[in-house]
Amino acid sequence: MSETYDVVVVGAGPAGYVCAIRAAQLGLRTACVESGSYEGGLGGTCLNWGCIPAKALLESAALAHNLRHHGARMGVKPVEVEYDFPAAVKRSRIITRKLTAGVKYLLGKNKVDILQGRGRLAGAGRVAVESDGETREVATRNVVFATGSVMNTFPGFELDGEKVIGSREALGLQQLPAKMAIVGAGFVGVEFADVFNAFGVDVTLIEALDTLVPFEDPDIGKALERSFRKRGIRNLTNTRVKHLDRDSSPMVLTVVNPDGSETAEETDLVLMAVGRRPVTENLGLEKNGVAVEDGFIRIDDWCRTNQPGVYAIGDVAGQPMLAHVGSHEGIVAAEHIAGVAKHPMTYGNIPSVGYCHPEVASIGMSVAQAEEAGHEVVTGKYPLGAHGRALTAESADGFVKVVADAKYGELLGVHMIGHNVSELVAEVGMARELEATLDEIVRHAHAHPSMAEAVMEAAFAALGRSIHM
Numbered sequence: 001m002s003e004t005y006d007v008v009v010v011g012a013g014p015a016g017y018v019c020a021i022r023a024a025q026l027g028l029r030t031a032c033v034e035s036g037s038y039e040g041g042l043g044g045t046c047l048n049w050g051c052i053p054a055k056a057l058l059e060s061a062a063l064a065h066n067l068r069h070h071g072a073r074m075g076v077k078p079v080e081v082e083y084d085f086p087a088a089v090k091r092s093r094i095i096t097r098k099l100t101a102g103v104k105y106l107l108g109k110n111k112v113d114i115l116q117g118r119g120r121l122a123g124a125g126r127v128a129v130e131s132d133g134e135t136r137e138v139a140t141r142n143v144v145f146a147t148g149s150v151m152n153t154f155p156g157f158e159l160d161g162e163k164v165i166g167s168r169e170a171l172g173l174q175q176l177p178a179k180m181a182i183v184g185a186g187f188v189g190v191e192f193a194d195v196f197n198a199f200g201v202d203v204t205l206i207e208a209l210d211t212l213v214p215f216e217d218p219d220i221g222k223a224l225e226r227s228f229r230k231r232g233i234r235n236l237t238n239t240r241v242k243h244l245d246r247d248s249s250p251m252v253l254t255v256v257n258p259d260g261s262e263t264a265e266e267t268d269l270v271l272m273a274v275g276r277r278p279v280t281e282n283l284g285l286e287k288n289g290v291a292v293e294d295g296f297i298r299i300d301d302w303c304r305t306n307q308p309g310v311y312a313i314g315d316v317a318g319q320p321m322l323a324h325v326g327s328h329e330g331i332v333a334a335e336h337i338a339g340v341a342k343h344p345m346t347y348g349n350i351p352s353v354g355y356c357h358p359e360v361a362s363i364g365m366s367v368a369q370a371e372e373a374g375h376e377v378v379t380g381k382y383p384l385g386a387h388g389r390a391l392t393a394e395s396a397d398g399f400v401k402v403v404a405d406a407k408y409g410e411l412l413g414v415h416m417i418g419h420n421v422s423e424l425v426a427e428v429g430m431a432r433e434l435e436a437t438l439d440e441i442v443r444h445a446h447a448h449p450s451m452a453e454a455v456m457e458a459a460f461a462a463l464g465r466s467i468h469m
């Protein structure tokens with residue numbers, strides 16, 4: 001055991017590599033251990049088999065959809081749109097490679113040692129790194145677990161990589177099926193429904209809860225459902241998958257309908273998008289007394305576990321399992337270790353975004369949460385059907401809804417569906433960080449024409465001073 005580090009980060013996803021960079025910037029001797037697992041590698045799930053390649057395919061999908069369905073109307077007449085999904089995949093892999101190479105460069109630039117292998121806590125202040133059957137130990141004052149998560153599934157729906165796949169395989173498909181069932185209509189499920197529908201696949205989206213994107217404002221789920229239906233995506237909500245006959249061709253998927261009856265659905269491929277589970281196995285957690293709760297490593301608001309000098313960040317440390325949350329936790333943990341931390345994690349102002357078309361984004365409280373927190377609530381809703389910028393973008397489905405405190409006008413939450421709302425959520429997030437009120441939102445002359453005006457219009461609506469409604 002030769003090296004002694006100040007920090008060893010286990011996992012180089014958006015949580016781990018950001019933590020390692022920040023720790024090194026603060027003068028801490030830092031190493032980052034990365035096993036390069038099936039879904040990971042430098043950049044983790046996010047850069048390799050998650051956020052980035054999915055968004056690259058969604059851009060290809062938007063182009064395919066717009067050319068085919070809106071091109072002629074917009075004055076660009078495609079002769080015949082031909083789909084080449086492998087080319088779209090190839091482009092997504094090029095982007096991914098560029099970004100993961102960037103992570104390697106940044107770690108090197110900041111003098112973070114990259115230790116290739118599988119890391120685990122071998123005892124107080126010791127991390128074992130296993131690679132190619134060999135194990136070496138490094139000494140460290142602090143360990144940060146950032147081991148992320150992997151795809152989940154149900155019994156009977158085990159992933160076989162061919163007939164039943166997860167997001168990892170979906171992002172690399174070389175041949176598209178005629179019919180696909182997507183189980184789960186959270187963000188990952190609706191994003192894939194968007195992609196494969198745009199590339200001509202007959203998509204059925206199956207969700208056990210009441211609406212698509214069921215953890216969002218219910219109006220958003222309903223609006224997305226309408227929009228998807230117009231595009232030809234079948235949405236089966238309140239519907240559970242029960243059984244899959246993989247041996248028949250096409251396969252037969254038995255679903256339980258909302259009224260309890262059962263239907264046999266034919267499908268060529270099943271894509272499971274039913275969430276992810278944290279990677280906590282073989283990390284030496286139990287042996288070293290690191291507390292795990294509901295499957296996640298338990299942390300406080302400084303990302304500390306119950307053991308001194310042991311931190312956890314990102315998907316392995318609990319909900320919300322989002323890249324930007326992990327990165328933020330990485331910074332908090334690094335600064336805490338260096339003794340310069342000013343702000344603990346706060347989870348009440350985290351943006352949540354689905355990049356399907358139309359996009360979905362929200363931040364802060366829903367009406368129910370605001371009422372539960374004791375606020376007298378006022379809301380303002382601005383539909384995009386007659387919004388200038390939305391019409392010019394040929395994308396007028398959706399709305400922006402603000403939730404505010406009736407007494408002081410404090411902005412409590414915003415829930416949106418529509419063109420480019422993934423970008424609008426930053427304004428709202430910043431407004432909430434600064435405890436802005438509705439009056440302050442409308443005081444700012446938002447650029448015209450822009451989607452951002454829709455936030456201002458919704459704020460005007462909540463103040464009872466609508467201009468464009």
Ligand code: FAD
Nearest residue numbers: 011013015035040041044045046050119148314315322323
């Ligand atoms: P990960 O990114 O999972 O990284 C963990 C890393 O640790 C991996 O590289 C793994 O190889 C490594 N590792 C694991 N165990 C060990 C070990 N013992 N030793 C060494 N290394 C180890 N989130 C968003 O915010 N926005 C999105 O648009 C978005 N889109 C997504 C789309 C898809 C299809 C999927 C699947 C996920 C998406 N996510 C999105 C979620 C996002 O990818 C995760 O929240 C994020 O990657 C979590 O970061 P992390 O660093 O905690 O873990």
